[in-house]
Amino acid sequence: MTVDLMKADLVVAVFGAGTMGRGIAQVCAQAGIDTLLYDARAGAVDEAIAAVGKGLDGQVAKGRMTEDAKRAVMAKLKPMTSLEEAKPAGLVIEAIVEDLGVKRDLFKKLEAILAPDAVLATNTSSLSVTEIAAGCARPERVGGLHFFNPPPVMKLVEVIAGLRSAPDLADALTAFTRRIAKTPIVATDTPGFVVNHAGRAYGPEALRIIGQGIASPREVDELMKDAAGFRMGPFELLDLIGGDVTHAVMESMYGRYYEEPMYQPSAVLATRVAAGLLGRKSGAGFYDYKNAEAASAPTVAVEKQPLPTAVWIADEDGGRDLATILEANGVKATVGGAPAKGALCFVTPLGEDCTSAALRLELDPARTVAVDMLGRFGKRHTVMKNPLTAPDVLGQAVAALGAGGAAVTAINDSAGFVTQRLLSMIVNVGTRIAELRVAAPADIDTAVELGLNYPKGPLALGDHLGAARVLAVLDGMFALTHDPKYRATTWLRRRAALGISLRTPD
Ligand SMILES: NC(=O)c1ccc[n+]([C@@H]2O[C@H](COP(=O)([O-])OP(=O)(O)OC[C@H]3O[C@@H](n4cnc5c(N)ncnc54)[C@H](O)[C@@H]3O)[C@@H](O)[C@H]2O)c1
Numbered sequence: 001m002t003v004d005l006m007k008a009d010l011v012v013a014v015f016g017a018g019t020m021g022r023g024i025a026q027v028c029a030q031a032g033i034d035t036l037l038y039d040a041r042a043g044a045v046d047e048a049i050a051a052v053g054k055g056l057d058g059q060v061a062k063g064r065m066t067e068d069a070k071r072a073v074m075a076k077l078k079p080m081t082s083l084e085e086a087k088p089a090g091l092v093i094e095a096i097v098e099d100l101g102v103k104r105d106l107f108k109k110l111e112a113i114l115a116p117d118a119v120l121a122t123n124t125s126s127l128s129v130t131e132i133a134a135g136c137a138r139p140e141r142v143g144g145l146h147f148f149n150p151p152p153v154m155k156l157v158e159v160i161a162g163l164r165s166a167p168d169l170a171d172a173l174t175a176f177t178r179r180i181a182k183t184p185i186v187a188t189d190t191p192g193f194v195v196n197h198a199g200r201a202y203g204p205e206a207l208r209i210i211g212q213g214i215a216s217p218r219e220v221d222e223l224m225k226d227a228a229g230f231r232m233g234p235f236e237l238l239d240l241i242g243g244d245v246t247h248a249v250m251e252s253m254y255g256r257y258y259e260e261p262m263y264q265p266s267a268v269l270a271t272r273v274a275a276g277l278l279g280r281k282s283g284a285g286f287y288d289y290k291n292a293e294a295a296s297a298p299t300v301a302v303e304k305q306p307l308p309t310a311v312w313i314a315d316e317d318g319g320r321d322l323a324t325i326l327e328a329n330g331v332k333a334t335v336g337g338a339p340a341k342g343a344l345c346f347v348t349p350l351g352e353d354c355t356s357a358a359l360r361l362e363l364d365p366a367r368t369v370a371v372d373m374l375g376r377f378g379k380r381h382t383v384m385k386n387p388l389t390a391p392d393v394l395g396q397a398v399a400a401l402g403a404g405g406a407a408v409t410a411i412n413d414s415a416g417f418v419t420q421r422l423l424s425m426i427v428n429v430g431t432r433i434a435e436l437r438v439a440a441p442a443d444i445d446t447a448v449e450l451g452l453n454y455p456k457g458p459l460a461l462g463d464h465l466g467a468a469r470v471l472a473v474l475d476g477m478f479a480l481t482h483d484p485k486y487r488a489t490t491w492l493r494r495r496a497a498l499g500i501s502l503r504t505p506d
Contacts (some may be wrong), residue, residue: 010090011091013089014093022052025037027151027152028180031181032072036080038083087115089118092114092120092121107132107142143169156451157184158187160187160193185444187439191256194443198458201426204250209421209422214418221234221235223409226377227379227381228419228422239280243269244273250263262485262487302391302410305395308397311332313326313333319346319373325381345367350473351472353413356415356480366389371384375419379406383411387413445457445503468496470492470496
């Protein structure tokens with residue numbers, strides 16, 4: 001039986017006073033819990049406590065907190081100068097250097113000091129909780145509390161039970177997480193838990209798209225924000241987190257899942273990291289932060305053209321919606337039947353490139369363009385050419401879609417455009433997490449919304465787009481590329497076939 005983490009006089013000892021430790025200590029103190037803070041580096045704890053005080057002063061200045069409340073929080077935070085001072089702690093939260101040996105060593109020493117029922121929690125991002133626990137005399141008391149940066153702001157905490165954790169440990173840690181006003185989700189001890197696992201779609205697939213010359217980083221970002229509703233584009237996110245950090249996570253996940261193709265790291269990113277183009281922290285990444293106005297040429301040049309007079313649209317998924325959009329823009333279109341001679345032909349494929357759709361429908365490739373009708377919020381459209389599309393045809397297509405004021409991005413031929421590829425990979429990885437029983441379906445969505453700030457969790461996103469459509473995109477990409485990355489999961493395939501929500505458990 002583990003200690004009661006809800007008792008009024010619980011003492012928490014936080015180890016590591018760096019980026020995460022100081023934030024975790026603040027969160028515990030703010031919940032009125034006596035919180036001790038330790039760091040191996042002399043002076044680090046005092047710096048951390050001063051930084052917390054400064055942050056709270058900012059809250060007071062903004063009127064979000066009273067001076068009294070700030071004083072009450074600071075009174076709950078106490079420095080430790082030796083491990084022995086952690087003796088009264090019922091819960092340890094470890095946020096020291098990400099090194100298995102160092103973490104095991106700390107837990108071993110603490111076990112000799114703490115009460116036998118005290119709980120040891122690690123904030124590790126990329127190590128196995130089970131492996132850290134295996135160095136302990138009582139692995140049943142060891143679990144994971146994975147906070148997100150910065151802890152005072154980020155609502156989510158992933159609660160991890162190791163393989164040998166006591167059966168009631170996850171419940172105790174979940175209750176504790178609620179006590180400190182955070183939202184817990186329970187995940188099994190698997191590489192990346194939920195959030196860092198779910199994040200293996202957005203950046204990697206975007207890197208493949210630019211690596212294949214389909215669109216530029218800026219164009220991909222614009223599409224994901226304006227057409228798919230994401231708050232940040234994948235390249236803005238990569239630059240914020242740092243290419244080096246992301247590349248290390250990609251390599252770790254790929255290795256720990258024994259070279260699962262879905263998680264293959266990006267050679268494009270590796271080269272950029274080698275060049276020192278790390279993102280905001282180095283002044284340049286996918287964007288140039290020293291020269292905000294840096295011009296970026298469009299991937300596909302578009303010659304300005306008048307509106308087309310004869311337009312035909314294939315009668316397939318999204319075709320009639322496209323006709324409505326064009327009509328509102330003052331462009332009349334025929335849907336289905338045979339195209340009139342010389343007509344501009346629009347296709348709306350799912351997971352198929354413009355070339356394949358034109359040939360399948362026996363259209364003239366020179367007069368054919370494709371429009372992405374999946375995951376579209378109407379602020380921006382994607383027009384995709386094939387290698388034979390005539391420049392004036394592309395110009396007319398862009399004019400027709402943009403006549404109502406929406407932005408239009410022209411891209412090179414790709415099965416799945418940009419947004420179909422990214423959205424379907426996010427759903428596919430999300431269903432893989434569900435299939436591997438890393439967390440309950442609803443918790444997967446909560447974790448991704450709160451931890452990655454996506455507009456929807458991956459399973460809710462798949463339901464919104466339609467599981468059958470997402471499957472069609474993945475199957476189409478797989479059929480064209482034979483790349484095992486695009487193999488749809490059984491979880492997705494089964495639920496698409498049954499026509500049920502991707503959140504439906506087995
Ligand atoms: N930074 C993030 O975004 C983030 C997010 C979630 C989890 N994490 C995890 O949290 C942990 C800490 O990360 P961070 O970013 O705060 O690192 P950090 O480098 O900012 O802080 C680590 C602190 O631990 C101290 N330390 C090192 N060895 C120690 C020991 N043996 N005993 C006591 N103190 C020791 C260091 O002096 C340093 O102050 C890591 O396990 C990391 O994987 C980090």
